[in-house]
Amino acid sequence: MSDHDIQLLALGFAAGMDLMLLIHVGFGILDDRRDRKTARAALPQLDEARRKTDEPDFVDTYGDPALIGKAGRP
Secondary structure (H helix, E strand, O other), X not given: OOHHHHHHHHHHHHXXXXXXXXXXXXXXXXXXXXXXXXXXXXXXXHXXXXXXXXXXXOOOOOOOOOOOOOOOOO
């Protein structure tokens, strides 16, 4: 293999790497846009779930004066 062949091989390898890097970066940016769009669409559901978890999921019958003494009554 001559010097010229080695140089062409190295040049081809470098050009291929540059092309693959460009494709990777380009599609990575597009993928980030899709991810942000999906996140924006899911934000209302996330806010609703956070609101539900902020509410207490039990009734404090010991501290609520309206419920004291009414346990067991219909």
